[in-house]
Amino acid sequence: MGYEHIIDKDTCKGCGLCVAVCPKKVLEISEEVNTMGYFPAHQARSEDCVFCTTCCIMCPDVAITINKTVEDATEPELQ
Numbered sequence: 154m155g156y157e158h159i160i161d162k163d164t165c166k167g168c169g170l171c172v173a174v175c176p177k178k179v180l181e182i183s184e185e186v187n188t189m190g191y192f193p194a195h196q197a198r199s200e201d202c203v204f205c206t207t208c209c210i211m212c213p214d215v216a217i218t219i220n221k222t223v224e225d226a227t228e229p230e231l232q
């Protein structure tokens with residue numbers, strides 16, 4: 154099972170809470186402004202993400218989601 158970590162950069166207000174709580178230091182504040190005039194968070198080291206969901210839980214604007222991306226290929230098909 155794979156996971157996908159998504160930050161909605163135009164919802165993010167750049168508060169930095171997710172950056173502070175990430176145990177793997179995956180996130181940083183971007184140097185590019187978003188459509189609301191904030192500097193949003195982005196995955197600077199996405200390869201280090203362990204999908205713990207702490208950032209999603211902490212974000213006051215619900216700008217971060219983690220989705221399952223890959224179904225188990227060995228799962229038998231229903232007859």
Ligand code: SF4
Nearest residue numbers: 175202203205206208
């Ligand atoms: S899911 Fe966990 S490891 Fe990944 S960016 Fe969020 S807080 Fe960091």
Ligand code: SF4
Nearest residue numbers: 165166168169171212
């Ligand atoms: S906690 Fe949410 S609003 Fe704050 S910087 Fe992170 S993604 Fe943006």
